[in-house]
Amino acid sequence: MKILSKRKAIFFVLPGLALIFVFLIFPAIWSLFLSLTNYSLLQDSLEFVGLDNFFRMFTDSRFWHSLNLTFQFVLGSAVIGQVALGLLLAIILRNTQGIMKKLLNGFAVASWIIPSVVVAYLWGAFLDVDYGLLNRIVGLVGMNSKDWLTQYPMPVIIIWNSWRGAAFSMMLFTSALQTVPPSYLETADVIGASFWDKFKDILLPSLKNYIGTDLILITLWTFNLFTPFLLTKGGPANATEILPIYTYNEAFKYMRFGYGSAVSVVMLLINLIFALFYFRSMKGGNG
Structure with a gap:
């Protein structure tokens, strides 16, 4: 019976493992192989070049510029923007009742579930220099259009992504806040604790693990985010060419698949470093 149950378990797991191999493991192995070649759509031959693509990458000023922009984007829109804004919205929702709570929750979630392409074009229209709503509002207060x-x-795509992704953090923190015993906050009210004291001494310690989990997910998602391309295409003058856009340009605009694959391998390693850092931080905090 045990052998039979093990076979059943393997039978049920195999389809999932097959999908993981086809869509995750094999592409990663293929990218690693291509990163060691000069593969390009502009030439018929494929030659093994070893680590030449990586040496070229680390001496390419555009790569370092792109990496710097990516860290700015992640810090601004993920760590500060989405996590902080999501936590603020969750606290506001906790202290809001009735129709206002439903409206706030609905608007926040709508920004997250609407397809990225639709959101990008809506923001493009909102920011349009000639007919955009933002410039109309700016004009009403006597300022010049921009x-x-x-x-x-860069500030535009940081604000856009913060607004776009804050709903996920909000929903995670809203659920986490429900685990805080009301008696803790009621006792704090009785002794006259300020909002900051309640946040610092009660809410924040209760949310620590949730914040760590949110930071891991949001950081990894933002680091690999390509949708800013829909707003700026990496411009102007490479001012928003974060690593995913840089990789796309090298692989599909300039047809250097080998070099683009090398960049993607480095991105994977950076993602692993991020994840290990957060996991070790959380483990150390729990210890």
Whole structure:
């Protein structure tokens, strides 16, 4: 019976493992192989070049510029933007009742579930230099219209992604706040504790593990995010060419698949470092 049950378990697991291999493991292995070649759609031959693509990458100023922009984007829109905004919204929802709570929750979740392509084009229309709603509002207060996507490209995509992804953090923290015993906060109210004291001494310790989990997921998602391409295409003058866009340009614009694969391998290693750092931090905090 035990052998039969093990066979049944393997039978049920195999389809999932097959999908993981086809869509995750094999592409990763193939990318690693291509990163060691000069594969390009502009030439018929494929030659093994070893680590040449990686040496070229680490001497390419565009790569370092792109890496710097990526860290700015992750720090601004994930660590500060989405996590902080999501936590703020969760606390507001906790202290809001009735129709206002439903409206706030609905607007936040809508920004997350609407397809990224739709959101990007809506923001493009909102920021349009000639007919955008933002410039209409700016004009009403006596200020000059601005070409937001040209003059402030990085702040725009940081704010856009923070607004876009804050709902996930909000829902996670809303669920976490429900685990905080109401008696703790009621006792704090009785002794006259301020909001900051309640947040620092009661809410924040209760949310520590949830914040760590959220940081892991949001950081990895944001680091690999390609959708800013829909707003700026990496411009102007590579001002928003974060690593996913840089990889796309090298592989599909300049047809250097080998070099693009090398960049993707480095991105994978950076993602692993992020994940290990957060896991070790959480483990150390729990210890």
